[in-house]
Amino acid sequence: MSEVVTPEIVEDVAALGRRARRRQPTLVLGIALTALIAVIALVSLVWLPYPLSELGGGRLSPPSAAHLLGTDRLGRDLLSQLMVGARIALVVGLGAVLISGILGTLIGVLTALARPWLDDTLSAALDVVIAFPVLLLAMLVVAVQGPSLWSAILAIGLAMSAVVARLSRILARRVLQEQFVTAARTSGASTWAVVRDHVLPNIAPTLMVSLALQFGVAVLAEASLSYLGLGAPPPNASWGRLLQEAQGTVLTAPVGAIAPGIAVIVLVLGVNFLADGLRDLTDPTRRRAR
Template identity: 55%
Template sequence: MSDLRPPELGAATGTSPAPGSDARAGSGRTSGRRALSPSLVIGGVLLGITVLLALASILWTPYALTDTGSGPRLAGPSAAFWLGTDRLGRDVFTQFMAAARSALLVAVSSVAIATVIGTVIGVVAAASIRVVDTVLAAVIDVLIAFPTLLLAMLVVTVRGASLSSAILAIGIAGSAVIARITRINTARVLREEYVTAAIVSGTGWGGIVRRHVIPNVAPTLVVQMMLLGGASILAEASLSYLGLGPPPPAPSWGRMLLEAQSTVSSQPWAAIAPGLAIAATVLGLNLLGDGLRETLDPQLRRAR
C-alpha cells in the first residue's frame, strides 16, 4: 500500500539529494519519459465511445424511441436501419444509443450512492469504539456475502420495477464494498503519528477526516468506483434481462438482449450489438480502474 504520510512529512524524513546531483537530474529525465498506462489509455477509449454514444443520443437519434412504425418488422441492417428493426418495427440502433445513456446514468448514480453511504459507514466504523466497529464490520461482511443481484431483486420487488429502483438497489449493494475499503484505510491513517499530533493539538474529527483521512483514502476509492461502475452496468443489464429493470419504453441493453433472444438465429446483430456494448463498457471501466491504480500508487509507478 502507498505511504499514508503527507508529502511534506515523508520528504522531511528522507535524505534529499545534494544540489546539482545526478540523482535529481536522472529523476527528472525519468518522470519526463513516463508514459501513460496502456490500461488507462485502452479503458479511456472504450469508455469514451460509450460516453460519446450516450451524449449523441441526447441531441439526436435516427428515429423516435417510441416510434413503432419506423420500418418493416424484423428488417435486416440497411442504410436506413443500421442494426435493423425489432418485432414492433422500431429502429434497433435508436434503442442501442438510448440504452447507452441509461447504462451510464445507472453507473454514475449507483456509484455515487454507494460512495456516500459506504464512506460514511467506513469512517464511522474506523473512528468508533471497538464494539461499534465490530458490529458495523459484521454488517458490512453480511452485505458483501449477500449476492448483489439478489439484493437488487429484493429492492426492486418492494419498490417496483423502475430505473430509480435499480439505481437504489445497486447503490446499496455496492456501498458494502466501499465501506470495507474505507474502514481499512481509515484505520491505518488514524494510527499515523501526524494524526495523533493533530488530535493532541486540538483538531476536531471533522478537520482530521477532511485534511488527513479523505486525501489518503481517495486514490483507492477512485479505483474501486471504476470497478463498481462496471459491476453496476452488469447488474442493471441482468435485472432488465430478467424483466425487473426499467419498463418499456425506457431503453436498456439487457432488455434488448431479452427481446432479441427469440430471433437470435435469424437476426444475430440485434443481440450482438448490446452484448458487445455491455462487454466493452465494463471492460473499459475495469481497465480504467487498473490504469488509475497504476498511476496513483507510488509503488507501482516506481516498478514501471
C-alpha cells in the first residue's frame, strides 16, 4: 500500500532542505579556509620564493614584484616565511590534537569505567587542570623541556588533553548507561568489547567536533609560545615569531605584522567553521532546533 503524501510531509521535506542549505555555507567555508592554508603548507615543502636564509632583499622593503609581501628587518622574504609558518601551524595543530585526542580519550574512558570513588577523584583532578589556561600549562612544559617545535607540540597536546578527557568521560558514562550496553554485558561481552563496539563509535562524532575546536586552540597557543620565544626557534618561521619580530616596525612596515596576523585568523576561523558544520551534521538536536 502506497503512502499518502500529506502537506505535513511536504513541509517537513522542505524544512530539511532549508536546514541543509543553511548548514552548507558554514561547512564549505570552513573547508575552504582550512584547505587554503593546507595547500600553502604543502607547496612550501617543494617550493619557496626565496630560501629562508637569504638576506638579499633589502631591509623592510615594501611589497613588490620581486617580494610580494616585502621583506623583514633582516632582508628576508616575508612570503617565504609565511608559507613555512603555515606548515609549522598545521604540524603543531595536528600533533597536539593527536596527543590530546589519544591521551584524553584514554583517560576519559578509563575514568568512566572506574569505581565511583575513583571516578570522582579523577574528575576533580581534571577540573583542577582545566582551571589553568592551556597557554600557562604549555609554558610550564616548555620551560622543563626547552623551547623547540616538538616541545611545543607535546606541551600543547598535554595541556589540552584534560579538556578532551573530561568530555570523553561524560560521553562514555552516558553510553555505558544505555540499554544496549547492558544487553551486551548480559550476553557476556568483555569490557574491552563494550568500549570497542559501543562506547568509542558513539562518542567519536562529538569528539571529532571538540578536536576540531582544539585544533584552533593549539594554533593560537603555538603562536603565543613563539611570540614569547618559547616556540620553534629560528630558522623556523612561526607566525608568532613573525609577529614578535614585526612589532618594532609595525608603523614603518605594517605588512610584516598584518600578514601573519591574517594567516592566524584565517586558519582559526576555518577550523572553527569546520567544527560548527560538523556539529550541525552530527548533532540531531541542533538539526531539529534549526
